[in-house]
Amino acid sequence: MINLANQTLASIVTLNHQAVPVLEKHHLDFCCKGKRTLAEACNEKGLSVEDLLKELEGATDTEKKIQLPFTEMNAEQLISYILIHHHFYVKQSMPGILSHIEKVVAKHGDRFPYMIKVFEIFTAIKEEMTLHMQKEEGVLFPRIKDLEHQIKKEPITKPGAGYISAPVNVLEMEHDHAGTLLYEIRTLTGNYTAPEDACTTFKVCLAELKEFEEDLHKHVHLENNLLFPLAENLVTQF
Structure with a gap:
């Protein structure tokens, strides 16, 4: 999950749409401003990257959720x-x-x-x-x-x-x-x-x-x- 911090918001959502509610919750724009990394976006909003990663880990459990290809x-x-x-x-x-x-x-x-x-x-x-x-x-x-x-x-x-x-x-x-x-x-x-x-x-x-x-x-x-x-x-x- 640490590597996720260096991925762009767009790629995170592309790989797993279950990340959308978490990003929406914290008003992180993954569409028009999706080229920013998670770390960069969190820094702009004053959010804890570690806390976001924990939330995303729970939301992106692909074994329990269906992901459209x-x-x-x-x-x-x-x-x-x-x-x-x-x-x-x-x-x-x-x-x-x-x-x-x-x-x-x-x-x-x-x-x-x-x-x-x-x-x-x-x-x-x-x-x-x-x-x-x-x-x-x-x-x-x-x-x-x-x-x-x-x-x-x-x-x-x-x-x-x-x-x-x-x-x-x-x-x-x-x-x-x-x-x-x-x-x-x-x-x-x-x-x-x-x-x-x-x-x-x-x-x-x-x-x-x-x-x-x-x-x-x-x-x-x-x-x-x-x-x-x-x-x-x-x-x-x-």
């Missing part, structure tokens, strides 16, 4: 998983979350004005994520699958410069921005903590926002640290 998946399999488990979730959850925040603002916005800002931010997230997923589903994902299929055929057509890297660069910047917006919501809400006298809708929408951010971290990790590098590697095979 993401590193063994080809590009098309990863894309299918992302579409089914993440894109579908995002599309289904965003309207309901926004509706719940709107109700909280309408009833309690005068007492909790920070929720007005949360509503504005999540409205922007909904618009940006909708366009973002359209780019992935309409442009990048079909290109990646096409490359994977082309490699199996003869003759193969060499992709033009930036065929994969151009959309990837844009999408990675959008991932960073979405993560920043959700971090702002987490800060505004005190880590999604409901006031003592909060109504049920208030509690529900904060729980939904927390779940949404956690899902986004897993979603972005699979794309930034697994799918996109795999796609870039496909280009080198032409």
